[in-house]
Amino acid sequence: MKDKFAPKGKLIIVEGVDGSGKSTQIRLLEKWLRYVGIPVFFTEWNSSEQVKEIISKGKKRNLLTPTTFSLLHATDFAARYERNIFPLLRAGYIVLADRYIYTAFARDVVRGCSPDWVRHVYGFAAKPDIAFYFRVPVEISFDRIVKNRPKLKYYEAGMDLNLSNDPYESYRIYQARIVEQYESMVEQEGFTIVDGTVDIEEQQKRVRQKVIEMLPQQMRKNMSTGAPNQ
Amino acid sequence: MKQLGSSSRSLRYYGKGIPYLQDTEVKGRLIVIEGPDASGRSTHIGMITAKLEADGHAVLNTGLRRSELVSEGIMEAKREHMLGRRTMSLFYAADFADQLENKIMPALRAGYIVLADRYIYTLMARDAVRDMNRRWSYQLFGFAIVPDLVFYLDVDPEELVHRVFQKNTFLDYYESGADLGLSDDMYESFMIYQRMIAKEFRRMQKRYNLLIIDGNRQISEVNADLQKWIDHFLGSIQH
Numbered sequence: 001m002k003d004k005f006a007p008k009g010k011l012i013i014v015e016g017v018d019g020s021g022k023s024t025q026i027r028l029l030e031k032w033l034r035y036v037g038i039p040v041f042f043t044e045w046n047s048s049e050q051v052k053e054i055i056s057k058g059k060k061r062n063l064l065t066p067t068t069f070s071l072l073h074a075t076d077f078a079a080r081y082e083r084n085i086f087p088l089l090r091a092g093y094i095v096l097a098d099r100y101i102y103t104a105f106a107r108d109v110v111r112g113c114s115p116d117w118v119r120h121v122y123g124f125a126a127k128p129d130i131a132f133y134f135r136v137p138v139e140i141s142f143d144r145i146v147k148n149r150p151k152l153k154y155y156e157a158g159m160d161l162n163l164s165n166d167p168y169e170s171y172r173i174y175q176a177r178i179v180e181q182y183e184s185m186v187e188q189e190g191f192t193i194v195d196g197t198v199d200i201e202e203q204q205k206r207v208r209q210k211v212i213e214m215l216p217q218q219m220r221k222n223m224s225t226g227a228p229n230q
Numbered sequence: 231m232k233q234l235g236s237s238s239r240s241l242r243y244y245g246k247g248i249p250y251l252q253d254t255e256v257k258g259r260l261i262v263i264e265g266p267d268a269s270g271r272s273t274h275i276g277m278i279t280a281k282l283e284a285d286g287h288a289v290l291n292t293g294l295r296r297s298e299l300v301s302e303g304i305m306e307a308k309r310e311h312m313l314g315r316r317t318m319s320l321f322y323a324a325d326f327a328d329q330l331e332n333k334i335m336p337a338l339r340a341g342y343i344v345l346a347d348r349y350i351y352t353l354m355a356r357d358a359v360r361d362m363n364r365r366w367s368y369q370l371f372g373f374a375i376v377p378d379l380v381f382y383l384d385v386d387p388e389e390l391v392h393r394v395f396q397k398n399t400f401l402d403y404y405e406s407g408a409d410l411g412l413s414d415d416m417y418e419s420f421m422i423y424q425r426m427i428a429k430e431f432r433r434m435q436k437r438y439n440l441l442i443i444d445g446n447r448q449i450s451e452v453n454a455d456l457q458k459w460i461d462h463f464l465g466s467i468q469h
Contacts, residue, residue: 050312051321065331067248067373071324075317082314112250120369124316 007089010214011126013100015182016134017175018156019141020196021203025134026098028204029211033094036223038215041088045099048079059155066111069155073104074121081125089126094219101125102189106181110174111161129214131189132207136196138176145171233468234259234287234341241338245372251335258338259467260375261460262349264431265383266424267405268393269445270452274383275345277453278460282343290337292329293347294322315360322353323370330374338375350374351382351438355430359423360410368437379463380438381456382431383445387424391417 012029014022026042033040046052055072058064064072088095101122108118146152146168154160157167158174185191192210194203212220238255241247261278263271279289313321326349337344354367385393394401401416403409407423408416434440441459445452 051317063328063332065327066250067327067331068324071320071327075320075324078317078320079313082316112248114246114249114372117246117369117372120366120372121320123366123369 007086007126008092009089009094010129010216011085011089011095011097012130012132012211012214013097013102013128014132014134015099015102015191016136016196017138017141017178017182019144020134020136021144021200022132022134022196023098024200025132025194025203025207026096028200029207030096032208033096033211038219038223039093040096041084041093042096042098043080043084044097045103046073046076048076048083051076051079059153062154062160064155064160066108066113066160069111069160070104070108070113070118070121073108077101077104077122077125086126094215097128100128100131102131102182102185102191105185106178109181110158110177130210131191132194132210133182133186133191134194134196134203138172138179140197142172142175234343234464241335242376243372244374244376245369248331248373251331254335254339256335256338257341258343259464260334260338260344260346260377262346262351262377262380263383263456264348264351264380264440265445266385266390266427267402268390268397269383269385270393270449271347271383273449274453274456275347278456279345281457282345282460288340288342290333290342290344291347292333292337292344294329294349294352295325315357315362319353319357319360319362319367319370326350326353326371327373334375346377349377349380351380351431351434351440354434355427358430358433359407359426379459380440381459382435382440382442383452384428384431384442385445387421387428389446390424391420394420 012026014026016022023044030040030042046055051072055076058068058072085095085097104122105115105118109115152167152171157171158177159167159170161170161174163173164170182191186193194206196203234257238257241251241254241256263275265271275291279291282289334344334346350371354364354371357367358364391401394405401420405423406416406420407426408419410419410423412422413419431440432442435442443452443455
């Protein structure tokens with residue numbers, strides 16, 4: 001990347017399976033940063049106005065192949081990246097992303113896309129300054145999700161993978177494979193691991209500590225209420 | 231009746247391909263016609279289709295932006311100028327992938343001759359003139375099947391602009407590259423843009439085995455040319 005385009009902001013992302021607690025944590029992080037007066041932007045996977053509808057239409061009709069599934073999510077990501085993430089980073093914001101390219105690396109590869117190909121497709125995305133990975137045993141994340149949901153959606157349960165005719169069984173196998181992919185990325189991608197089984201407060205403490213270490217001097221000085229409780 | 235040759239072949243991809251379709255066997259053939267708007271693509275496809283069907287082949291016509299999945303979305307987003315370049319290019323890639331897997335592949339498996347009105351090359355040329363990294367595009371389309379024949383109808387912008395005005399009274403926004411801010415003068419912008427695109431096709435010629443056809447001539451002349459290539463190719467695959 002050319003210097004004149006080097007972003008002044010910081011990119012912090014969270015990854016982990018559904019039910020790993022990552023969304024709770026990044027929301028708490030967002031609230032804290034706002035509270036102390038740091039400019040923050042929050043974005044989440046599969047949320048671009050223009051693209052979301054098309055994806056959900058395709059999903060409803062079970063029309064997606066692994067390749068179109070992958071490319072449509074890449075389109076959604078690019079829309080958010082071009083419109084928000086990259087310009088805001090350049091403007092000096094702290095950009096918080098609930099799921100980032102690693103979600104695609106995990107899901108698309110589990111669905112049968114080539115790992116190299118998926119990585120090339122997302123080759124334009126900036127590397128995060130911190131990538132938190134919420135590690136949770138599959139049984140725990142499974143219980144957290146299933147308790148709150150009477151019915152699992154087709155793609156959410158990985159039904160397109162033909163793992164099992166029972167959505168819950170399919171979901172369990174699917175999630176285990178996703179975890180496998182995440183674990184294989186931990187070192188290469190430099191994930192910061194958060195133990196998703198400990199108390200919410202405990203996790204948040206670890207997250208904030210890591211974030212403070214990374215904040216530019218100027219931002220740390222400008223924080224209106226100082227450091228969080230340690 | 232002519233036959234396409236009875237044996238099945240495995241697919242050839244440009245790059246990594248589609249791992250879960252690696253073992254797919256096909257009997258049909260894929261022929262692509264590329265070229266700018268008003269270069270005569272659809273006329274030629276109509277003529278070639280008629281001839282191939284008269285010879286007893288099953289033919290499927292396909293083109294960019296005809297997929298059920300995302301076509302409407304693309305048109306809408308385009309109208310509203312809401313999406314960035316990278317987003318548009320991935321959108322088109324998704325649309326293309328949908329057609330490839332759900333239309334082209336099944337037809338090839340069933341032994342059809344698929345005539346594609348544009349393929350990945352137009353998409354890559356558009357991206358390249360919009361400053362997108364060429365290597366990124368090549369790799370993005372690594373899942374595309376290598377066609378048996380690819381024609382590029384090369385028409386001089388001076389000739390092309392007359393043909394456009396015979397069809398419409400105005401120059402299309404995107405076909406003039408108006409989003410690139412090349413010139414405030416639409417005519418000028420169209421000429422520059424078409425030259426840039428043509429240059430990209432020439433650049434891709436070797437890598438992708440493009441057959442560049444002089445499209446400035448009469449339709450019948452150009453068509454005779456295309457037909458000759460196709461007959462020759464079909465002849466060469468029959469034992």
